[in-house]
Amino acid sequence: MSSLELYPQDEKLPRGEHVAFNLYMITALLLFVVMMLLGLTMRMTQADWTPVQAAMFYKVMTMHGAGMVGTMSLASTAVMWFFLRKYVSLHLWAFMSNYVLFMLGALCIIWAVFVGDFASAWTFLYPLPVHSMGLWSNGAAALFMVGYLLIGVGMLLFYLDAAAAIIHRFGNLGRGLGLQWLFGGEIDPNHPKAVVASTMVIIANSLGILAGAVVLVMCLINAYDPEVALNALVVKNLIYWFGHMIINATIYMGVIAVYELLPRYTGKPYGVSRPFLWSWAASTLFVIIVFPHHLLMDYAEPRWMLVMGQIISYAAGFPVFLVTAYGVLTNIHHSGLRWTMPSMLAVLALFGWAAGIVPAIIDGTIGVNRVMHNTQWVPGHFHFYLLLGVLPMVLTLLYHVVGSRRRAPVNSGTDRAGLLLYVVGGISFCMVFLYAGHMSVARRFSTHLPEWLPYDQAGSIAAMVLILGMLVFATRIIVGLLKAPIDADPAHPAG
Amino acid sequence: MSTAERQRLAPAFAVALFVALLLPPVRAWLESRMSLQMLVQIPLLITVGWLLSAALPPRLGEGIARWNRHGISSLVLASLAGMFWMLPRSLDAAIGEPWMAVAKFASVPLLIGLPLGLGWPHMGFVVRGVFLLELTATFFRLGWLYLVSPIRLCNNYLLDDQQRAGEAMLVIGSLLLAGVAIKLLWGRFDST
Ligand code: HEM
Numbered sequence: 001m002s003s004l005e006l007y008p009q010d011e012k013l014p015r016g017e018h019v020a021f022n023l024y025m026i027t028a029l030l031l032f033v034v035m036m037l038l039g040l041t042m043r044m045t046q047a048d049w050t051p052v053q054a055a056m057f058y059k060v061m062t063m064h065g066a067g068m069v070g071t072m073s074l075a076s077t078a079v080m081w082f083f084l085r086k087y088v089s090l091h092l093w094a095f096m097s098n099y100v101l102f103m104l105g106a107l108c109i110i111w112a113v114f115v116g117d118f119a120s121a122w123t124f125l126y127p128l129p130v131h132s133m134g135l136w137s138n139g140a141a142a143l144f145m146v147g148y149l150l151i152g153v154g155m156l157l158f159y160l161d162a163a164a165a166i167i168h169r170f171g172n173l174g175r176g177l178g179l180q181w182l183f184g185g186e187i188d189p190n191h192p193k194a195v196v197a198s199t200m201v202i203i204a205n206s207l208g209i210l211a212g213a214v215v216l217v218m219c220l221i222n223a224y225d226p227e228v229a230l231n232a233l234v235v236k237n238l239i240y241w242f243g244h245m246i247i248n249a250t251i252y253m254g255v256i257a258v259y260e261l262l263p264r265y266t267g268k269p270y271g272v273s274r275p276f277l278w279s280w281a282a283s284t285l286f287v288i289i290v291f292p293h294h295l296l297m298d299y300a301e302p303r304w305m306l307v308m309g310q311i312i313s314y315a316a317g318f319p320v321f322l323v324t325a326y327g328v329l330t331n332i333h334h335s336g337l338r339w340t341m342p343s344m345l346a347v348l349a350l351f352g353w354a355a356g357i358v359p360a361i362i363d364g365t366i367g368v369n370r371v372m373h374n375t376q377w378v379p380g381h382f383h384f385y386l387l388l389g390v391l392p393m394v395l396t397l398l399y400h401v402v403g404s405r406r407r408a409p410v411n412s413g414t415d416r417a418g419l420l421l422y423v424v425g426g427i428s429f430c431m432v433f434l435y436a437g438h439m440s441v442a443r444r445f446s447t448h449l450p451e452w453l454p455y456d457q458a459g460s461i462a463a464m465v466l467i468l469g470m471l472v473f474a475t476r477i478i479v480g481l482l483k484a485p486i487d488a489d490p491a492h493p494a495g
Numbered sequence: 496m497s498t499a500e501r502q503r504l505a506p507a508f509a510v511a512l513f514v515a516l517l518l519p520p521v522r523a524w525l526e527s528r529m530s531l532q533m534l535v536q537i538p539l540l541i542t543v544g545w546l547l548s549a550a551l552p553p554r555l556g557e558g559i560a561r562w563n564r565h566g567i568s569s570l571v572l573a574s575l576a577g578m579f580w581m582l583p584r585s586l587d588a589a590i591g592e593p594w595m596a597v598a599k600f601a602s603v604p605l606l607i608g609l610p611l612g613l614g615w616p617h618m619g620f621v622v623r624g625v626f627l628l629e630l631t632a633t634f635f636r637l638g639w640l641y642l643v644s645p646i647r648l649c650n651n652y653l654l655d656d657q658q659r660a661g662e663a664m665l666v667i668g669s670l671l672l673a674g675v676a677i678k679l680l681w682g683r684f685d686s687t
Contacts, residue, residue: 094621156624156625156628157621157625160620160621160624160625161620161621163620163624163679164619164620164621164624167620167679167684168684171683171684172679172680172681172682172683172684173679173680174680174681177680179680203676203679203680206628209628210628210631210632210635210672213628213629213632214632214635214636214639217632217636218636218639218640221636221640227644227645227646228640228643228644228645229643229645230639230643231643
């Protein structure tokens with residue numbers, strides 16, 4: 001069980017780790033802000049408030065989608081690393097290789113989009129990348145895919161190092177997940193939740209990376225040898241398998257921050273239980289096979305896969321979410337929780353995750369999907385759980401780390417004002433998307449009908465408020481991280 | 496059989512296997528189909544080389560190991576040679592041209608199997624993981640390519656044979672993936 005000491009010794013960041021963590025998180029915060037500004041540009045274009053042309057809109061959309069998913073993955077990987085390293089011995093070179101390869105991949109993607117004009121969305125669905133009608137070259141499409149490959153290799157190195165460390169300590173990945181306790185036996189109350197969640201992410205994302213490694217190379221071959229025609233539906237299945245898994249896994253990495261930190265602010269222990277282990281085991285399987293819910297409109301898809309997509313959509317998110325919600329609420333109940341920035345963000349994260357799941361599950365129902373698919377309902381649901389669920393999980397850790405420097409949780413008026421702006425702006429922004437979806441406003445349209453403009457305008461204003469909040473967070477956290485003195489290595493306390 | 500005993504018998508087994516593969520009827524049969532040549536003959540030749548690594552005098556083995564940190568040199572050499580023998584042209588030529596046949600029988604064991612056998616014990620978990628993932632991905636990619644390629648890739652083999660090889664590669668990729676997954680989830684690891 002994680003310790004209840006607010007700033008335990010084993011969480012200190014000695015020099016190398018300190019630099020690596022700062023690099024990850026400062027890069028992520030800056031990228032978040034830039035990508036949000038791109039998002040705002042899109043929303044304002046839909047509102048008819050900017051002179052951005054369609055070709056530019058789709059470039060921005062591609063950059064925003066790929067950039068946000070990548071950045072979220074980068075930041076949540078750092079969350080996982082921060083806690084996992086306390087229980088197993090991770091190598092800094094693997095963590096840093098992931099960072100370097102991510103940056104190289106990001107450069108390829110930025111170049112492909114803004115220099116090569118590539119604009120076929122972060123999902124690069126075949127055959128659009130190679131049918132640009134002259135808007136971009138095959139070279140630009142290829143560069144974009146090479147960017148993804150580089151990012152994938154970096155993630156793989158990090159996961160393999162983490163898998164090796166978990167196996168070294170616990171025997172195999174099954175024992176890391178706690179499978180040996182599913183049907184009986186006395187559960188070790190000290191089995192770290194961070195290890196359970198990390199093991200799940202390692203398994204799911206490695207499979208996703210394998211799918212990506214296959215489909216990206218096949219698309220690259222096709223770009224240079226069009227005679228090798230690919231089955232578009234198989235490509236789509238593989239892309240969603242890997243894309244959905246990567247973005248889904250960010251929640252499961254991010255939630256480690258809630259598991260580890262919340263009990264310290266409530267002062268109540270939060271151990272592992274059999275339902276907890278069952279839910280993670282079930283979700284490990286479900287998250288791997290849930291992706292067909294992206295394909296409910298593809299009538300050529302085998303029927304059984306669509307039915308599986310629908311049923312698993314109901315089942316996939318639920319188990320982990322339910323045990324987490326139950327665990328967190330009982331942990332908070334009668335606890336005298338100290339409402340400071342980290343604890344408020346942790347509770348917000350749980351709310352955002354919960355609220356974001358509801359529209360997702362509604363849309364995962366075949367009957368509803370036939371109407372709502374490709375409306376702004378979809379960006380409504382995923383912005384909800386990403387903006388109000390996953391990002392606050394990352395911010396929980398960051399505010400905690402900034403507080404650990406002063407040995408007191410951050411709780412200033414400025415930060416609270418930032419939080420207010422972020423929450424009000426964020427909820428409004430997502431609700432407007434959902435409402436527009438409800439009114440059948442199509443997603444991924446650069447130019448909107450006059451009847452849709454009021455939603456776009458309201459959404460733009462909400463986004464501005466949200467971004468103001470994010471600017472407060474980013475500034476405060478970056479300054480906090482940079483000012484933090486380097487901790488002595490806990491292995492050499494005298495140092 | 497103990498490990499030491501297995502180690503001792505490995506070279507003899509390698510020679511026997513090599514000779515068996517050279518026997519004209521065996522060779523003719525294994526080269527009669529693309530799937531047999533790619534997925535049986537070449538892997539068996541790789542096995543010959545792998546087994547031979549046990550026959551290397553310890554001093555030579557240690558000398559090589561100094562240039563083979565984490566088995567990386569092994570992997571680079573084996574991948575380069577492997578890439579060459581993955582090309583349909585090379586497989587084709589190994590049937591038609593005697594000197595290419597000699598090259599195949601010499602280089603597959605010596606440039607793929609032997610380095611892998613020498614390097615594997617030095618490879619850590621991460622290197623092995625990257626290797627196995629890339630190997631699995633390669634089976635899936637090549638299988639897919641052979642299935643959808645509209646043209647015959649080899650002069651010696653027909654399109655349906657090529658597609659059968661493609662299907663077989665997809666099956667092998669899936670089995671490899673399942674094997675690795677089961678090992679990781681429930682297997683025993685001596686050291687990592
Ligand atoms: C201020 C914050 C944000 C704003 C203003 C914003 C705005 C937008 C807009 C306008 C779209 C296009 C909607 C449409 O299809 O009509 C979009 C799509 C998208 N956004 Fe955001 N967004 C924000 C934050 C985020 C975050 C935090 C993430 C993820 C971590 C994210 C991920 C995505 C993705 C994946 C798409 C889909 C792109 C596509 O359809 O290809 N966004 N966003």
